[in-house]
Amino acid sequence: MQQKQNCDYPLRRKGSISRVSKVTCGLLFCLTTGAFAAGENVELLTSNRIENAVPDQVGKTVTIIVQDEMGPVAGANVVVKGTTNGNISDMDGKVVLQNVPNNSTLVISFIGYITQEVKVSNQATIHVKLVEDAKALEEVVVIGYGSLDKKQVTSAITSLKADDLMVGVSGADISASLQGKIGGLVMNNLGSANSGTTFQLRGMTSINSGKAPLIVIDGFPGGDIRSLTQDDIKSIDVLKDASAGAIYGTRAAAGVILITTKSGSDTNGKVRLTYSNEFTKKQNYNAPEMLSGREYAEHNIGTDYGSDTNWWDELINRDNFSQKHHLALEMGTEKAQVYTSFFYEKNQGIALQDERQDYGGRVNASFKLFDDWLEVRPAVDYRQAARNNHYPNFQQAMRNNPTRSPYDPDSETGYNVWINESLDYNVVADAMLEDYYGLDKWFKPEVNLKLNIKPIPGLNYQQVIGYENRQWELHQYWPSTHRSEIDNSRKGHAHLAFSKTENLTSEGYFSYVKDFKGGHNLNATAGYSYFEVNGENFGMDNYNFSVDGIKYWDIGQGSYLTDGKAGMSSGKSVTERLFSFFARANYSYQDKYMLSASIRHEGSSKFAADNRWANFWSATAGWRISNEEFMKDFDWLDDLKIRFGYGVTGNNDFSATYMANMLGSDTNWMMPNGTWAYSYGKSQNVNPNLGWEEKKEWNLGVDYSFFEGRLYGKFDYYRRKVDNLLFSVKVPQPPYTQGSQMQNIGSMESKGWEFEVGGDIIRTKDFTWSSSMNLSHNTGKILTLEGDNSYHNGNGFVAPGTPGDAARMEAGSTIGSFYMWKFAGFDDEGSFLLYNKDGEVIPAAQKTENDKQYIGNYTPKLIIGWSHTLTYKNFDLGINLRSWIDFDVYNTINMYYGIQGQGNLNVLKDAYGKFNHIKGEKQVCDYFLEDGTFLKIDAITLGYTLPMKKYTNNLIDRIRIYGTVGNVCTITGYSGMNPEVDITGWDKGTEKFWSDFYPVVRTWTLGMQFNF
Template sequence: MQQKQNCGLPLLRNGSISRITKITCGLLFCLTTGVFAAGENAELLTSNRIVNAAPDQAGKTVTITVRDDMGPVVGANVVVKGTTNGNISDMNGLVVLDHVSNNAVLVVSYIGYVTQEIKVGNQKSINVNLVEDSQALAEVVVVGYGTLDKKQVTSAVTSLSDKDLTVGVSGSDISTALQGKIGGLVMINNGDPNASTTFQLRGMTSVKAGKSPLIVIDGFPGGDIRSLNQNDIKSIDVLKDASAGAIYGTRAASGVILITTKNGANTDGKVRMTYNTELRKRQSFGKPEMLSASEYVEHGCGIDYGDDVDWWDELLEKGNFSQKHNLTLEAGTDKAQIYTSFFYEDNEGISINNSRKDYGGRMNTSFKMFDDWLEIRANVDYRQADRNNNYPNFQQALRNNPTRSPYDPESETGLNVWTNESLDYNVVADARLSTYNGLDKWFKPEATFKLNVKAIPGLSLQQVLGYENRQWEYHYFRSKNHRDEINNSRKGYAKLEFNKTEYLTSEGFATYIKELNGGHSLNVVGGYSYFERNGESFSEENYDFPVDGVKYWNIGSGTYLSDGKAGMNSKKEITERLFSIFARANYSYQDKYMLMASIRHEGSSKFAEDNRWANFWALSAGWRISNEEFMKDIKWVDDLKVRFGYGVTGNNDFGADYTANTLSSDADWMLPNGLWAKSYGKSKNLNLQLGWEEKKEWDVGLDYSLFDNRLYGKFDYYRRKIDNMLYEIKVPQPPYTQGNMWKNIGSMESKGWEFEVGGEIIRTKDFSWSSNLNLSHNTAKVLTMSGDNTYLSASGFPSPGNPGDAHRLEAGTTIGSFYIYKFAGFDDDGNFLLYNKNGEIIPADQKVEQDRRYMGNYMPKVILGWNHTLTYKEWDLGINLRSWLDFDVYNTIDMYFGIQGVDNCNVLKDAYGKFNNIRGEKQQCDYYLEDGSFLKIDAITLGYTLPLRKYTKFVDNLRVYGTVHNVATITGYRGINPEVNVSGWEGGIDWFSGIYPQVRTYTLGIQVKF
């Protein structure tokens, strides 16, 4: 065939141009869509109807409207299956086809979208809503060292796409966008823009070693979730049980969170650009109700200085305003794709002196070479966070005398600085007269080389190399006018710190995927993994500077250096290394019977040579009942699968310097010549018997999808046991140089369940409503410790009253219990009465330690997340709710500020109301235990998407949305926030120290796609 001149008619979709080529034999072919028109003089007109496509045939005319979530789709391919009768959609997304029979099937396709097949039937007008390939991601699950079809997964895995993340709730990291989305995952963050997030999946997995899930970003283990930008995330897969995580070995004891970032797409060479901005305002709410100035004076609480001050209000940054800007560019062909993003975020907290500025960028590229024999993926990520974390002590705002002003216009600084009063000081001045600047940096280049061995179909070899450099710089200065400096007769204080940590990852593995005759399929992976961590740090500090203004930038000018009192420190951390070989095999027969086995042989440098290596393995199986012959007539069951898995993982998440002799100086000695000398000695006790902490877990699960996939979900029940627990115990001195040593002693077990149900409640042409509910439950107990009558204590309360520790861990302990005294009432003078160990009522001052008992529990019986998405034409509404049910919170706000008589310090209004009868010293008892159950409206997002492609060829759509985060909390709890820390065995306490205000956030977001 001879190809003639191009006809010159362009087809536009998102600005891309497809040429129409005319063939002399009479076939008209669109190079992009593959639509043919037959006939000796075939022509494609500017209309969306084919003329002279074929001789007249029996049938009818059908109008098809093709849309996506942005509006009409231009250039979509619509063809009658098995024929050449088809066309592409016009600027309004319309296609008109003639001669279409009732039993015809339409095939609708477009690059980047899922191909759909639609039966015509009696319809003459058909609406088609295209779904992006990224939304089909739920059908492919990322697992250890590869991916699997969702139908072949035999372990407990939860998968989210980027569209499942809540927008407009940006905090210190992406965790706020995940709240309530993953059953069994608890995330604790107090709302401070600089705070880190505590993660716990399926309850506590260790006493002292690490308890957070392993973060794997783009296949590289050990990632930092704080380094991620939400706009770059493509998917998140959470491996919950040991059968899923065992292939990651020692770092998977607390689960695995696999995060995949965007990697570009085949855009036919066109550059796609997206710009996002979010403008955010924070509002404080729910502060404790303290005595006003007039009430303070009325009750004779302290000296009347004549002012009227709301100290809490003075610490708030009412003019806070945050903004975020993100620009992404992506382009690609079938052989080369690139994704780049750049962002800047100015994040101001609700408190004075509390903010951070982030900026960074990411470039993800992928290339196919040598007829697809070689694939190369290269990623580079950089992020920098400039932190001001010098926010004041809100505990002091509760305590301060409300008649005393923080300001003094007569002073040099304009601030009222008073000294030598430990319980009452100017917390505003402390914050204003000191400077904190911290700088975080992440730099991560990564490369993946994949060789597709075409001579053996299904075989590929992959090598990944990753490097990460994390740096932390800390600058702190305290003015000569600061309270601490005046109290100590100094003229200022400065400190500088620098910390650098480097991570190196090298992994190589072979993958073999084969579909065999008879419905057998095989997915096998085997390889090695090497990880190395190195760190170093130094710091210096000095006092007594000639001027304030230079701050920490002339630290050598302080007189403490010449006097020999300045501080200097440096450290080189012990190198941590992990090496392992691993293998995984997945087998499926007709997608009905599935098996998985994995093993990892791993060695860690943290352990002594004889205990360095261990094996971690897993087995799991699945049975898809819905594929059985006896289910074929049950049409309302789309998918029904049962799963069972068992796995063993390890834990070595503690310092790397417990198997190496480390020396440090602990004293200065004056020599006869008048010079000072350092003494050195062992700083750690070595335990050459120290070995792996192991978690053994089994999980049984059920996955279901019903009623044409309108109702779907899963259920899991699991039990786990942790052996050879790692924690420090006391040892005698001598023979040991230090009083503590790490050992493997004791065991713990936990069990729980998770239930998820989701559905498309309403699905019509213009309106849809989908909802997803997840519930989880977990309990844990300690089986054994280092021996009889041994225990660990924690959560010590400050004096006065010598309250002691609120938690104790010993054999038989249920995790989450409080170890406190039982309240028995008050005597006639308002003093606490308690029960002793024999159940007798005694005055509180007669109590002994043995009178304590285990009471209450801070682990919620049920943790719930409930998410709703509603759409009406171009409008969308998201509502996210969370709830913790039936758990106890210890209210230290009431305990420390609810009793009258603290000299010159403020108290709660309730001290002269609800607690008016209390006169004696506070007691650590269940009087202050409260039910913390709550229902939180976590976020509401309303958005509108305006399709612009039909008005301009440059812009696809404009989306505007508004989000209110932390909308409301419905609870009977009286303290500040019932959502206390419940991770680990020291939680459940609403501390009065370290308070950060509750924050409601209002966000306006704008997104433009080009």
């Protein structure tokens, strides 16, 4: 009798547990039960019965060594064909069988590998090398409230495993490891040890509301990617289109990033230990070249104080050293599994006073109770980050007089502090004399209760309850020797602040997964979701302290408190609530024809009562052409699937205060008794007609795989429209108490395509070269605004001078376009000439706002991510590249520092070089617009894996040592610091030095991984 069994078990792939696959087969050994699924004449026996079984014939003792490409395979099943004589390979891949006849045949099998048959003959020792079975390694893709076999997916989804992420690219969060890995995903990160990351998937999805994808961590929506450690990540699945994300409703307008962390497995009661570490050194490169002190003096720009200071270099922390350590323990049986990890990380930035120190841990567990009727999966995650985020002002460093020294040996502090010069001050002293200590905390206890309704196979109910507590504490002190205190004739300033956010999640849903006769498969889910957010904060300031050394720990001693001039504040955020009912069904027939649909009925407290509820839905279909009979003769074709999806999602990712009757202190009024009192009035114009933003998107895709998985990829074309855009617009006073109100003002659309291709370029016994590439293109435009002639300006430039704005949004405008004056040359005196609206050349002094025009665009025509993995025996080499092609960057550094005549401010060397002809005032024009096309090598990693079992008596499984160079180089014609500017919005595309300005950083990392 042949028994068919489903087994979910972590497959051993290339020497390690790599992924969970669902395997259905006739001859299968299931490690979770210790049983053989019978095939042909093989009887169902446990491993104990095998040892006691009586052989059919008397024979000799045979030793079988089972290996794969990476070494010994533990847990492989070896049996004498047609008998019950068999056993499982040990940690060395060895099996010893007795009483094996010479004329017998051995059957060797292991999940994920092709079963082999080997004749015994006269051999006493038999070496077997297993080959991966590509068909058995069907990946499971995480989707909303469940998972699917990859072959059944009909939406645009990109999946990454832990091994796909870059290692050794130290950053403020895990986003650095994702660069270039997901087509259509753009990230912007300052590069500081404390900076956050901005995400944008498939272009802009809103002009004012949330533009970043929803983060879902282990099934809990609204996660914070900063709370994760890369070593704990098992997989990342990105839901790109509305048909995939509609199940998450209003929070999925910008896509969904599903992150699954590692969990325990059945280790037969043994403890597995993994320890890893990384040590990183950071290096600044491509700094702007300013005039030296002697050059500054030679050009008579300002007062010569006699020194020669490179202010940029003075702000660089050359002694930076970062390290992280991660320890994970895993153990389990069939009924109980536990994964726990602990980590410590110290991350020092390239700048002075930029560092953080993190530690924390995670526990993921799973328990099966009451004869598997109930599964309990508790999880607890804690992380604490101590931050020093007061790095110096690099913008100020560029303008500082280079003949001044930052140091004064005769000063009490050792720093040269001067005052009363707003555009020239000692940035080193400002940073080093201020005391800054911030503390971030994340605490997330969660539990998932799964009730398996066994009388109805495939039916279960899951109840999820999660709580997240985020806290932020800030301590700051400016001593009496600090410039700000000297300027204001004070003796110290202490500041304390605290904020807390609490997230509560409760979700319950039924799931039903069933394979029916005739090749029918159904995967359905229905349930509810509740999400609530609450927050509060307070802060206090006091001044004039008798002793600086106490800092903020005795804040009441400052004299400003007794003088009635100390500051105090507190607040409570508006409670946000989301409640919804949802359902999803996926159907497939013989893995050829697939249909899927989802609906979510959701209400948000952020809207007025009449507009709170909305429906979000999706429908998709797929046709797996490769499974058709007429395709059977194409042996080189593994998989070819066409899919189409349409979905509607919402967006309520904006402040809850827009619809709250907010009261604020408006002014002070004199009371009859001579005292002053605050008056409270409305601080928010409530719009009772405010409604949901809605994104409607369709996606057409093709998935393909050729030559037994040697070549694979996908192509997607999508088009989306967003209606009822939320934006703050000006309103008259009166009747409104405030000058602006949030309204639904218009619509926008975007379209684009994504192409992915990958495969094994070379695959031999000892050498493989695998490569994958993703290409993406996106364009968008504003369709309508609140009126025919309405517009909104943005991307404003700061003084000195009269720069103006560089962006305009109006009906018909293309997202990413610059809006500025067109450069026409220079006059004889070196002043700018511009074109007016009629195309005539005019002096810049005669320009008007109406003379501006749309010029260039900061959205790349093509974004490419390209990864290479090369292995030779135990060596591995990874190379990751990215490229943005054909886009424009506005070079603000050249505009502000490349022109002479800026008073006593320092300038670029180019101001007296290639820009020597410019003598007039700077202008916001396309003279400073440059092609930003670049090719960047994100990381190069060289590693070596050393098998250790035979050297350590099975104590250590393996050791891997690797070195990574991160942000290796950027090949570009752009003359600024970094062409990879922020493009995640409608008013971006400039290398902004006046805010969030930070050096370009290269990292050098040494890492080690120990598997016990």
